[in-house]
Amino acid sequence: xxxxxxxxxxxxxxxxxxxxxxxxxxxxxxxxxxxxxxxxxxxxxxxxxxxxxxxxxxxxxxxxxxxxxxxxxxxxxxxxxxxxxxxxxxxxxxxxxxxxxxxxxxxxxxxxxxxxxxxxxxxxxxxxxxxxxxxxxxxxxxxxxxxxxxxxxxxxxxxxxxxxxxxxxxxxxxxxxxxxxxxxxxxxxxxxxxxxxxxxxxxxxxxxxxxxxxxxxxxxxxxxxxxxxxxxxxxxxxxxxxxxxxxxxxxxxxxxxxxxxxxxxxxxxxxxxxxxxxxxxxxxxxxxxxxx
Numbered sequence: 001x002x003x004x005x006x007x008x009x010x011x012x013x014x015x016x017x018x019x020x021x022x023x024x025x026x027x028x029x030x031x032x033x034x035x036x037x038x039x040x041x042x043x044x045x046x047x048x049x050x051x052x053x054x055x056x057x058x059x060x061x062x063x064x065x066x067x068x069x070x071x072x073x074x075x076x077x078x079x080x081x082x083x084x085x086x087x088x089x090x091x092x093x094x095x096x097x098x099x100x101x102x103x104x105x106x107x108x109x110x111x112x113x114x115x116x117x118x119x120x121x122x123x124x125x126x127x128x129x130x131x132x133x134x135x136x137x138x139x140x141x142x143x144x145x146x147x148x149x150x151x152x153x154x155x156x157x158x159x160x161x162x163x164x165x166x167x168x169x170x171x172x173x174x175x176x177x178x179x180x181x182x183x184x185x186x187x188x189x190x191x192x193x194x195x196x197x198x199x200x201x202x203x204x205x206x207x208x209x210x211x212x213x214x215x216x217x218x219x220x221x222x223x224x225x226x227x228x229x230x231x232x233x234x235x236x237x238x239x240x241x242x243x244x245x246x247x248x249x250x251x252x253x254x255x256x257x258x259x260x261x262x263x264x265x266x267x268x269x270x271x272x273x274x275x276x277x278x279x280x281x282x283x284x285x286x287x288x289x290x291x292x
Contacts, residue, residue: 001072002140003043003101004172007200012042012265017272019046019057026057030064032272039281045103048076063097075099078107079123095137103142104129127165134170143171147184151222160195173199175267178206181226182257203258206269207276208247211237248279255284
């Protein structure tokens with residue numbers, strides 16, 4: 001089933017996971033995902049490790065979930081540091097396995113300076129990848145957008161022009177980068193509407209697990225941490241258990257506000273940890289089919 005069809009009929013809850021670095025850890029990730037099936041997510045996804053060994057584990061987990069569960073699986077696909085032929089091969093394997101949806105991303109360029117410029121045989125941008133997918137396959141296509149702007153964009157308006165291109169080239173819906181101030185998301189909705197973007201925009205929510213980790217994540221993606229939350233994280237910086245509870249409470253309130261304001265769904269960045277997402281969904285009573 002295409003995820004856009006699900007979004008057209010209900011509000012969604014979805015989970016995102018990431019591949020392990022070692023093959024022997026794949027079973028553990030699959031077990032975590034299977035354990036969260038009781039919440040009846042509308043779809044799940046596994047991030048794509050471009051240019052490294054975890055890329056193969058992403059594909060392996062995606063295909064295993066397709067075979068071993070009834071979950072709707074959306075495949076992540078980045079095009080950075082890979083040839084068009086390599087990317088096309090992944091798409092062919094996903095298609096043959098019956099995976100119906102992909103999220104098309106450029107991906108972060110490797111730190112290796114020799115790889116910072118796209119090669120002649122690479123898709124340079126997510127827009128080129130979306131065009132290739134739409135021209136050659138029948139996947140449902142998701143794309144990314146950024147409430148606080150992409151780190152490489154000159155300004156917010158320029159950033160939205162690329163998002164509009166993704167829509168015009170065939171994306172079905174959008175998932176946002178993480179954010180911790182819902183005002184950034186609501187501002188994105190207003191700006192997107194003015195830019196002629198009419199796709200469903202699903203907010204991405206990441207429950208905080210540790211102070212050091214979330215500061216690293218937000219620095220990399222350009223998201224900001226509100227001052228009051230940052231002060232709490234600093235106070236308990238050496239106590240990951242306390243920070244995890246802060247993260248659960250904060251994400252719960254964040255999702256309550258988003259849900260009350262009619263978002264089309266919520267996409268949780270689970271980070272392969274079941275505790276936080278379990279606490280949040282049980283508190284919000286979003287397990288099972290959610291009434292709208």
